[in-house]
Amino acid sequence: MKILVIEDTVTSATVVCGWLTGMGLTALHAANGEAGLEMFGSERPDLILLDIIMPGMDGFEVARHIRAQEKDNWTPIIFLTARADEKDLQRAIEAGGDDYIIKPVSEIVLKAKINAVYRMAQMRDALCQVKSKLEKANRELQRLSSIDGLTGIANRRCFDEVLLREWRRCSRSSSPLSLLMLDVDLFKLFNDHYGHQMGDECLKIVAHTLVETTQRPNDMVTRYGGEEFATILPETDAGGALAVAEAMRAGIEGLRIDHAWSSVMQAVTISVGVACVIPPRDGEAGIPALIKAADDALYRAKEGGRNQVKMSQGVIRVAGPGMANIGVLPPRL
Numbered sequence: 337m338k339i340l341v342i343e344d345t346v347t348s349a350t351v352v353c354g355w356l357t358g359m360g361l362t363a364l365h366a367a368n369g370e371a372g373l374e375m376f377g378s379e380r381p382d383l384i385l386l387d388i389i390m391p392g393m394d395g396f397e398v399a400r401h402i403r404a405q406e407k408d409n410w411t412p413i414i415f416l417t418a419r420a421d422e423k424d425l426q427r428a429i430e431a432g433g434d435d436y437i438i439k440p441v442s443e444i445v446l447k448a449k450i451n452a453v454y455r456m457a458q459m460r461d462a463l464c465q466v467k468s469k470l471e472k473a474n475r476e477l478q479r480l481s482s483i484d485g486l487t488g489i490a491n492r493r494c495f496d497e498v499l500l501r502e503w504r505r506c507s508r509s510s511s512p513l514s515l516l517m518l519d520v521d522l523f524k525l526f527n528d529h530y531g532h533q534m535g536d537e538c539l540k541i542v543a544h545t546l547v548e549t550t551q552r553p554n555d556m557v558t559r560y561g562g563e564e565f566a567t568i569l570p571e572t573d574a575g576g577a578l579a580v581a582e583a584m585r586a587g588i589e590g591l592r593i594d595h596a597w598s599s600v601m602q603a604v605t606i607s608v609g610v611a612c613v614i615p616p617r618d619g620e621a622g623i624p625a626l627i628k629a630a631d632d633a634l635y636r637a638k639e640g641g642r643n644q645v646k647m648s649q650g651v652i653r654v655a656g657p658g659m660a661n662i663g664v665l666p667p668r669l
């Protein structure tokens with residue numbers, strides 16, 4: 337353990353350093369505040385004994401400089417003071433000191449105080465380490481809580497958060513926001529025929545194919561639940577959304593994953609419903625209407641024979657006071 341003694345009175349410093357060495361500690365001496373700060377930077381001591389009254393920079397100022405330099409670290413400081421003035425002691429603690437010893441220093445008091453202060457410093461270090469581990473674990477939890485365990489893509493919870501965020505963003509910029517609801521066709525039959533493990537594998541492949549089909553960084557594919565996926569396409573008009581939806585449909589069909597019991601074709605396919613709005617200001621209550629519009633379109637895609645894309649039709653009506661009707665943009669195809 338390395339102790340830095342910042343003390344201008346050489347006789348006193350010599351005595352204290354002698355005791356420290358006798359305790360088996362490494363003693364470093366600086367004869368004034370400036371030299372002390374320099375040694376603090378170069379030697380990184382474990383503890384500092386700091387005289388208050390020194391020519392030039394006094395002990396209070398040295399302590400303040402040290403505390404300003406330290407970010408996550410905290411080197412314990414014990415002030416040495418010839419004065420038993422209570423105001424000085426208060427200033428010493430306020431400047432960043434941890435304890436004080438009134439001079440002339442006794443060896444027993446010095447030893448006891450060093451042990452006590454060092455013990456506190458070690459407990460503080462241990463707490464800091466625990467805190468940093470907890471923060472890391474919390475970040476990991478946060479990440480995991482937004483990811484679907486099976487497919488590794490964003491989950492339903494993440495969908496809700498992102499849709500609200502993008503709704504607000506598009507509302508501010510009066511940009512179109514598109515939503516795709518996608519469903520694996522006749523997935524129950526797939527599970528019945530090939531088993532749930534193959535069903536899981538199928539969902540993973542579908543999920544990653546959908547993710548690969550999106551191109552913009554803010555596009556987000558999420559697992560909405562079961563074999564249903566939702567894709568949020570910010571700043572995308574109906575024409576753009578239809579193009580993405582069709583690329584997804586074709587991409588899944590192109591995988592040619594066997595689906596012997598499907599009445600659509602002998603491969604896994606998806607149906608897609610598309611809805612698009614320019615979110616009105618203060619119109620967050622319209623979010624369920626957007627989801628419902630995409631869902632209704634998905635339903636019609638299934639009714640129409642599956643493995644196809646349908647656009648939401650008509651006007652998405654938002655109930656509630658002060659709510660505007662949200663128009664569906666016509667596709668630009």
Ligand SMILES: [Mg+2]
Pocket residue numbers: 343344345387388389390
């Ligand atoms: Mg002095």
